Amino acid sequence: MSRKFIKKVKLIEKAKSIKRTAINSIFLIKPGLILWLSLLYLTLSPFFLVFLGHHCWGLPLEKQLSGEIILQRLDANLTSDNKIIQATMTVHGRRTSRTFRMKSWIQGTEKAFTEYLDPPRERGTKMLKIEDKLWLYSPDTDRIIMISGHMLRQSVMGSDLSYEDLMEDPVLHNLYTAEIIEDTIYENQPCWVLKLTAKKQDVAYHEKKLWVDKEKYIALYEEWYAKGGKLLKTISRQRVEKINNRWVPMEGIFKDVLKEGSGTEFKIEEITFNASIPEYIFSKANLRR
Secondary structure, eight states, X not given: OOHHHHHHHHHHHHHHHHHHHHHHXXXXXXXXXXXXXXXXXXXXXXXXXXXXXXXXXXXXXXXXXXXXXXXXXXXXXHOOSEEEEEEEEEEEOSSOEXXXXXXXXXXXXXEEEEEEEESTTTTTOEEEEETTEEEEEEXXXXXXXXXXXXXXXXXXXXXXXXXXXXXXXXOGGGTEEEEEEEEEEETTEEEEEEEEEESSSSSSOSEEEEEEETTTOOEEEEEEEOTTSOEEEEEEEEEEEEETTEXXXXXXEEEETTXXXXXEEEEEEEEEEXXXXXXXXXXXXXXXX
């Protein structure tokens, strides 16, 4: 055989080898390519985007929630256009306890009117809150007093609650940022522990810690701190009931840790959400009515 013929045969064999290698490479790459294209499709499909909204790469929903979202859900659970509440407040002092019955009409976060029904000595005492102003009416003196300045730090009826506490915006995410600092169990309920830090300096409590029920989005326990980090007050809540698709704590104890006694106990007897409230209720004239 001539050298030219042998060279031609070698070239043909080499070409066949290259072809076989190319074909094999295609079959080797093709499964990976198909898998990559499939993942790309799923990622961009509406179904997968919805799926990510509920389970982020296999993580349970509670692991995705930020402190801010939890705080907003907690606020949404308790805030409403208006509500009417009838409740008792028992002040447990060092030696004796006193119980007050009251009825409150609340409109949004800006207006609230409270009338004391019992005991007879306090019957007819009324409070009116409109935005950042608070008035108190005493039937004994027939006088209306605006509570302001240092008076806001005074106790309400000798309780562990101050007038300043009444004036605080109940929508917490307006005042605080929130972060999750712990997962724990409180009173047999799985809870997040949220650390709240004030957005502004002119607040009564620079920091709060909330033990938030993971199912009901209720703060079962709270600690309120001064700017320097000193614990000032605590709140514990019990007997959570579902009312009009909302979880409501029907009992709680408010404790000023700097005050003697075992705290102030609150019990809700009746609560109505989104009831019709006449506008005259939130007027100064109604204080003397």
